[in-house]
Amino acid sequence: MQEQVVCVAAVTVLGALEQAYFSLQVIYARRKYSVSPPDTAGPPEFERIFRAQANCAEYFPIFISTLWVSGLFFNQVVTALVGLLYLYGRYRYFWGYAYSSLGRLQPLYFTAKVQWLLIGLSATGVLLSMSQQYLGLDLPDCLFGI
Amino acid sequence: MQEQVVCVAAVTVLGALEQAYFSLQVIYARRKYSVSPPDTAGPPEFERIFRAQANCAEYFPIFISTLWVSGLFFNQVVTALVGLLYLYGRYRYFWGYAYSSLGRLQPLYFTAKVQWLLIGLSATGVLLSMSQQYLGLDLPDCLFGI
Amino acid sequence: MQEQVVCVAAVTVLGALEQAYFSLQVIYARRKYSVSPPDTAGPPEFERIFRAQANCAEYFPIFISTLWVSGLFFNQVVTALVGLLYLYGRYRYFWGYAYSSLGRLQPLYFTAKVQWLLIGLSATGVLLSMSQQYLGLDLPDCLFGI
Ligand SMILES: N[C@@H](CCC(=O)N[C@@H](CS)C(=O)NCC(=O)O)C(=O)O
Ligand SMILES: N[C@@H](CCC(=O)N[C@@H](CS)C(=O)NCC(=O)O)C(=O)O
Ligand SMILES: N[C@@H](CCC(=O)N[C@@H](CS)C(=O)NCC(=O)O)C(=O)O
Numbered sequence: 001m002q003e004q005v006v007c008v009a010a011v012t013v014l015g016a017l018e019q020a021y022f023s024l025q026v027i028y029a030r031r032k033y034s035v036s037p038p039d040t041a042g043p044p045e046f047e048r049i050f051r052a053q054a055n056c057a058e059y060f061p062i063f064i065s066t067l068w069v070s071g072l073f074f075n076q077v078v079t080a081l082v083g084l085l086y087l088y089g090r091y092r093y094f095w096g097y098a099y100s101s102l103g104r105l106q107p108l109y110f111t112a113k114v115q116w117l118l119i120g121l122s123a124t125g126v127l128l129s130m131s132q133q134y135l136g137l138d139l140p141d142c143l144f145g146i
Numbered sequence: 147m148q149e150q151v152v153c154v155a156a157v158t159v160l161g162a163l164e165q166a167y168f169s170l171q172v173i174y175a176r177r178k179y180s181v182s183p184p185d186t187a188g189p190p191e192f193e194r195i196f197r198a199q200a201n202c203a204e205y206f207p208i209f210i211s212t213l214w215v216s217g218l219f220f221n222q223v224v225t226a227l228v229g230l231l232y233l234y235g236r237y238r239y240f241w242g243y244a245y246s247s248l249g250r251l252q253p254l255y256f257t258a259k260v261q262w263l264l265i266g267l268s269a270t271g272v273l274l275s276m277s278q279q280y281l282g283l284d285l286p287d288c289l290f291g292i
Numbered sequence: 293m294q295e296q297v298v299c300v301a302a303v304t305v306l307g308a309l310e311q312a313y314f315s316l317q318v319i320y321a322r323r324k325y326s327v328s329p330p331d332t333a334g335p336p337e338f339e340r341i342f343r344a345q346a347n348c349a350e351y352f353p354i355f356i357s358t359l360w361v362s363g364l365f366f367n368q369v370v371t372a373l374v375g376l377l378y379l380y381g382r383y384r385y386f387w388g389y390a391y392s393s394l395g396r397l398q399p400l401y402f403t404a405k406v407q408w409l410l411i412g413l414s415a416t417g418v419l420l421s422m423s424q425q426y427l428g429l430d431l432p433d434c435l436f437g438i
Contacts, residue, residue: 160399208352
């Protein structure tokens with residue numbers, strides 16, 4: 001089954017690298033603004049970087065779960081491309097938020113749209129697979145087929 | 147392998163939708179109680195909604211991981227039903243907590259039990275699979291078989 | 293495909309158990325230091341335990357994602373052993389941090405190294421698989437083969 005998921009696996013590794021990169025930025029910011037663990041409060045500059053990483057980390061499992069479901073049940077190449085857009089959006093979210101609270105909004109809307117797309121692709125793939133498996137219906141064939 | 151996991155994939159998509167729904171509630175609560183990012187402190191009504199979503203997000207990866215292991219190694223239909231119970235419990239946890247701190251407790255005990263069940267099913271499935279693969283023992287057959 | 297992932301599935305179940313164990317410590321600490329939800333601030337002893345669990349929870353999805361990619365594309369036995377080292381490091385991180393802020397550092401460096409190793413193994417496995425699938429190159433064979 002490795003061939004069926006190698007592209008989403010590649011995006012998963014990139015996603016892990018991105019999260020590690022965000023964490024390193026929090027560590028640098030803790031040094032720069034002298035905010036020692038277990039504290040999480042500090043100057044707004046620090047708090048924005050801290051929250052940007054926390055927000056990305058909070059959504060990472062949702063992203064990875066829908067990435068794999070969409071890759072397995074919809075199409076792995078399309079899914080991997082959508083996954084790259086998500087990681088790009090998160091990169092811009094992180095630095096937008098680090099710069100100013102308002103700066104997070106535009107990339108937030110972008111990543112939200114990409115995440116909804118991934119959820120939609122996953123749901124479509126799963127529904128097609130279920131209707132075929134349990135109802136014996138080949139939906140794409142019924143709807144568009146000859 | 148898609149047929150073997152389509153039910154847990156469906157529960158995964160529902161779980162992603164539920165987490166997205168909880169996040170939207172935090173965004174509405176931020177507007178209603180005027181708590182702008184990066185702030186996370188505010189009136190207790192806001193903080194309960196904020197923490198309810200944070201708590202659900204924190205357990206989501208544990209839920210998804212054990213859901214898939216249990217689906218792959220134990221039984222996907224049983225696992226998917228247990229997964230639906232978990233998502234139902236989390237829904238009640240979220241709104242119970244949003245209503246009052248005490249309100250979170252009963253659904254918390256419920257989801258904790260469901261999560262332990264999922265861990266138990268995963269562990270059982272993995273142990274059976276390992277004993278078969280590495281010891282050549284078909285345990286269900288040894289224990290209950292003819 | 294179950295045989296190909298049974299070892300990483302076992303480590304996944306252990307990881308879920310470890311996270312559940314850390315969560316229980318936060319619940320005990322909330323009782324001991326009287327910090328009722330939704331509060332997260334309290335005496336430093338409490339905050340260190342709270343943050344130790346939050347930090348482990350935040351990295352858990354990255355760990356699980358790279359564990360599975362490495363197990364599927366590199367080698368599942370090597371990956372499972374590296375995964376056990378990670379869980380051991382996280383156990384020491386948790387109790388080191390609970391004891392003192394400085395106490396978290398040594399195990400943190402250890403788990404960070406193990407996490408980088410997992411990312412490296414995942415990336416290697418995925419790259420080998422991609423070069424074979426899309427370029428028709430059997431890299432290990434090209435580089436070291438007869
Ligand atoms: N944990 C998030 C959940 C909702 C969310 O994703 N909110 C967006 C739009 S307000 C955000 O950028 N939150 C900033 C943050 O999490 O610090 C929050 O506290 O806001
Ligand atoms: N992060 C959790 C870990 C332990 C947990 O899940 N606690 C339960 C029972 S006290 C809870 O509902 N916590 C509320 C919260 O996380 O805000 C915490 O801070 O309490
Ligand atoms: N959320 C983490 C991200 C970076 C990280 O993992 N930092 C290490 C080294 S400073 C740590 O032990 N953080 C303690 C903590 O998260 O409370 C943080 O706030 O520091």
